Amino acid sequence: MARGGSESLQVLSALDAAKTQLYHFTAIVVAGMGFFTDAYDLFCISLVTKLLGRIYYTDTTKPDPGSLPPNVAAAVNGVAFCGTLAGQLFFGWLGDKLGRKSVYGMTLMLMVICSIASGLSFGHTPNGVMATLCFFRFWLGFGIGGDYPLSATIMSEYANKRTRGAFIAAVFAMQGFGILAGGIVTLVISAAFRAGYPAPAYQDNAAASTVPEADYVWRIILMLGAAPALLTYYWRMKMPETARYTALVAKNAKQAAADMSKVLNTQIVDEQDKLEEMVTRGNTFGLFSREFARRHGLHLLGTASTWFLLDIAFYSQNLFQKDIFTGINWIPKARTMSALEEVFRISRAQTLIALCGTVPGYWFTVALIDVVGRFAIQLLGFFMMTVFMLGLAVPYHHWTTSGNHIGFVVMYAFTFFFANFGPNSTTFIVPAEIFPARLRSTCHGISAAAGKAGAIVGSFGFLYAAQDPHKPEPGYKPGIGARNALFVLAGCNMLGFILTFLVPESKGKSLEEMSGEADDAEEDAAGGAVRPSETRMA
Numbered sequence: 001m002a003r004g005g006s007e008s009l010q011v012l013s014a015l016d017a018a019k020t021q022l023y024h025f026t027a028i029v030v031a032g033m034g035f036f037t038d039a040y041d042l043f044c045i046s047l048v049t050k051l052l053g054r055i056y057y058t059d060t061t062k063p064d065p066g067s068l069p070p071n072v073a074a075a076v077n078g079v080a081f082c083g084t085l086a087g088q089l090f091f092g093w094l095g096d097k098l099g100r101k102s103v104y105g106m107t108l109m110l111m112v113i114c115s116i117a118s119g120l121s122f123g124h125t126p127n128g129v130m131a132t133l134c135f136f137r138f139w140l141g142f143g144i145g146g147d148y149p150l151s152a153t154i155m156s157e158y159a160n161k162r163t164r165g166a167f168i169a170a171v172f173a174m175q176g177f178g179i180l181a182g183g184i185v186t187l188v189i190s191a192a193f194r195a196g197y198p199a200p201a202y203q204d205n206a207a208a209s210t211v212p213e214a215d216y217v218w219r220i221i222l223m224l225g226a227a228p229a230l231l232t233y234y235w236r237m238k239m240p241e242t243a244r245y246t247a248l249v250a251k252n253a254k255q256a257a258a259d260m261s262k263v264l265n266t267q268i269v270d271e272q273d274k275l276e277e278m279v280t281r282g283n284t285f286g287l288f289s290r291e292f293a294r295r296h297g298l299h300l301l302g303t304a305s306t307w308f309l310l311d312i313a314f315y316s317q318n319l320f321q322k323d324i325f326t327g328i329n330w331i332p333k334a335r336t337m338s339a340l341e342e343v344f345r346i347s348r349a350q351t352l353i354a355l356c357g358t359v360p361g362y363w364f365t366v367a368l369i370d371v372v373g374r375f376a377i378q379l380l381g382f383f384m385m386t387v388f389m390l391g392l393a394v395p396y397h398h399w400t401t402s403g404n405h406i407g408f409v410v411m412y413a414f415t416f417f418f419a420n421f422g423p424n425s426t427t428f429i430v431p432a433e434i435f436p437a438r439l440r441s442t443c444h445g446i447s448a449a450a451g452k453a454g455a456i457v458g459s460f461g462f463l464y465a466a467q468d469p470h471k472p473e474p475g476y477k478p479g480i481g482a483r484n485a486l487f488v489l490a491g492c493n494m495l496g497f498i499l500t501f502l503v504p505e506s507k508g509k510s511l512e513e514m515s516g517e518a519d520d521a522e523e524d525a526a527g528g529a530v531r532p533s534e535t536r537m538a
Contacts, residue, residue, distance in 0.1 A: 011243050011257045011268050016161045016510045023263050027158050028167060030239060031151040032174035033232040037111055038144045039178025040185075041225040042080055045137070047186045047347050048218040049076060054339040055215055056126035060206035065334050070463070070475045072130050078459050079134045080141035081315075085452035087145020092445015095146075096249065096438055100154045101241045103146065108233050110143030112226045119223030145452070149444035152432035156440075157242035161510045165369035168429045173362035176420065180359055183351030186221050190343040193217050199338035210339040217343065244511065248437040287439055295516060299434055300443055302502025306378070307427040307451035309496035313385060313489040314419050316458030317412075330405050356413045361420025373507040374426045375500065381422010382497035386490050388415040393486035423496060427451065433506040436515040 018024075049068055058066030068076060087107070095103050117136040123129035151171055159167040193213055202209040240263065246256035257270040285291035331345050369377060392399065392411050399408035427447070435443040465488065467479030479485070506514050 009247055009253060009256075009274060011247060011253070011260050011270075012510070012512060014260060014264060014266065014268055015158070015243060018160045018264055020160070020163060021264075024159065024167060026235070027155055027239065028170045030232050030235045031155050031171045033228050034108060034111075034147040034151055034236075035171055036174040036178040036181065037115075037225055037229040038147055039175040040182045040228070041111065041115060041140055041144060041222075042084075043179050043350075044182040044186065044221055044225065045076060045080070047182060047350060048221060048343065049073060050334070050346060051214060051218050051339055051343050052076070052130070054210045054342070055218075056129060058206070058210065063203075063335060065202045065206070065209065065339070067334075067473075068130075072127070074460050074463055075134050076130060076137070077463070078456055080137045080144070081452050081455045081459065083138040083141025083143075084145040084148075085141075085449045085456070087142035088148050088445040088449040088452060089145075090142075090445075091146025092149035092441045092443075092448070095150050095153060095441030095445075099241050099245055099250065100150055100157070100441065101237075101239060104150050104154070104239075105233065105237050107143045107146035107150065108229050108236055111140060111147070111229045112233070114140035114143060115226035115229070116223050118225075119219040119221075121219075145445075145448070148428070148448040149432075149441045152428055152444050153441045154239070154242055156429075156432035156511060157244040157437070161508060163370055164433065165374060165429055165507065166366050168432060169362070169366045169369050169425050172425055172428045173359075173366055176354065176359040176362040180351065180354040182221075183347050183354055185224055186343060186347035187351055189217055189220055190340050190347060194338070194340040194344060197340070199340065201336050201338055201341075203335040209337075214339050217340065244437045284438075287442060292439070296435060296443070298502050299504060300446065302499055303427065303431045303434075303443075303447040304450035305499045306382075306423060306496050306503065307431075307447050308454040309492045309499070310382075310419070310423040310427055311451040311454030312458040312461075312492045313389070313415075314424055314458070315455035316462035316485075316489060317415065330409065353409070353413055353416060358416050358420055361417040361422070362425060364417075364421040365425040368421075369425070369429070370507060373505050374430050375503065375505040377421065378423045378426040378430075378500045378503070379497060381418045381424070381426070382493050382500060384418035385415055385422065386493040386497065388418065389486050389490035389493060393483050393490060396483035396486065423500075430503055430506060433511060434504055434514045437511070440511075440515075 053067035053073075054065045056066070057068060057072075067073070091103055091107055114136050118133060118140060121129050121133040121136060123132050152168055155168045155171050156164060193211075193216070197211040197213045199205075199209050199211050240259040241250075241255075243256040243260045246259065247253050253272040253274075254270040257268040261268045285295075331342075331349060334342060337345065365377060388411055392408065392415070398404055399411070431444040431447040432440065462485060464476060465479045466482045466485040467473060467476045469478045469481050472478045480488075504514070
């Protein structure tokens with residue numbers, strides 16, 4: 001193992017040993033508000049897709065209000081994930097080439113511009129409006145994608161080793177508040193418009209059930225995603241480059257020491273000679289080298305595959321929970337409501353799930369990750385998600401009968417709780433801790449992109465797979481049904497449980513210990529970096 005004491009640079013040792021102080025919380029808020037915006041932007045679209053269907057695709061001669069055609073629904077729900085995947089790979093690579101701080105502002109401004117542009121989507125035809133919306137949401141996702149590797153890497157490189165897991169988890173936990181905010185904002189706006197522009201149910205008056213002002217509702221909701229990102233732009237630009245990038249990648253120990261002396265309010269020696277000795281020890285292998293494959297190949301496979309499997313289950317639930325609620329009769333039939341009433345009820349359901357299951361899970365991770373470790377939390381999360389998915393799937397007919405809906409919602413909330421107090425948090429944290437500084441952002445981006453590939457499979461696949469095999473929705477082919485889809489998701493979670501054994505435990509260890517960057521020549525020859533066999537908890 002690497003020596004973390006006298007062998008490492010003083011600036012890195014100072015960061016590892018630093019007491020929790022104001023700059024830690026500043027970094028959490030600045031990086032976390034990016035994730036707040038990310039979650040709001042990605043998930044708020046699921047709240048307004050029913051409204052988009054009513055506004056642009058309703059045929060008043062039919063007994064039910066309009067809905068987005070299958071191909072349009074898939075594009076609107078999934079295009080941001082395609083952009084996110086591309087952004088994670090591109091900005092992850094760029095963060096290692098140009099520096100974390102240099103790229104950080106680009107992603108934020110892209111998110112702000114595209115959030116506003118999404119709400120201004122235009123077109124002469126319904127498909128024209130949807131095409132414009134999809135265009136801007138792709139580039140919104142591209143900016144969001146960059147926030148994943150950069151936020152995680154910046155927080156891991158700023159944190160001390162004792163509470164590093166909690167700090168990175170706290171950044172990611174802002175995603176829970178973003179989901180909650182999306183529900184609350186939609187709830188408030190739909191309630192305000194519903195009160196200001198009352199409308200009858202569709203079955204009473206099809207034409208009048210969707211008031212013209214409803215078109216403003218979804219646009220306002222999407223545009224408000226720009227606000228939190230814009231508010232933190234100044235502070236994001238004020239943050240200095242991380243000392244680990246400046247020292248270990250840019251090889252400027254003097255600047256790293258100067259930056260961290262200001263941050264930590266203490267005098268730090270620059271130790272340029274020691275840095276030059278460290279970086280000439282042969283620890284310069286690239287991503288596609290045999291040495292990287294030997295040291296970290298299984299680690300990257302573990303982080304990428306577990307994130308992929310987690311996101312299949314996580315996003316298929318989250319994006320289409322409104323359909324599940326309708327299926328168990330928790331939300332009335334669309335024809336019995338006006339357009340704004342339906343938006344109100346869908347957002348109320350999502351807000352309740354976020355409040356009860358999503359947000360608490362994130363903060364349980366923050367509290368316990370540096371106590372029990374990443375490995376144990378990820379195993380527990382995957383296992384309990386499997387249990388609760390099977391608990392939903394096996395007696396599915398029981399849950400969908402009248403009087404049992406609350407029990408279904410409770411079980412459903414628990415799957416979210418153990419996703420967030422589990423692999424949804426740890427798959428974000430671990431890739432920011434176990435790879436070398438010069439490849440850290442890139443490897444996190446690759447792992448995150450694998451996750452978004454899972455989200456695409458989940459959001460597109462679940463849309464078709466959950467269709468009733470006998471009575472699919474108009475425009476869809478028969479699927480395997482919601483019950484069998486839940487069995488498939490349970491299988492994904494079980495596979496994630498198994499692949500977790502490829503991922504090392506990083507609790508209480510410095511980033512240089514985990515990556516092997518502080519090893520001397522003899523240790524390097526012997527393979528000093530952490531092996532997959534060290535995945536068990538200490």
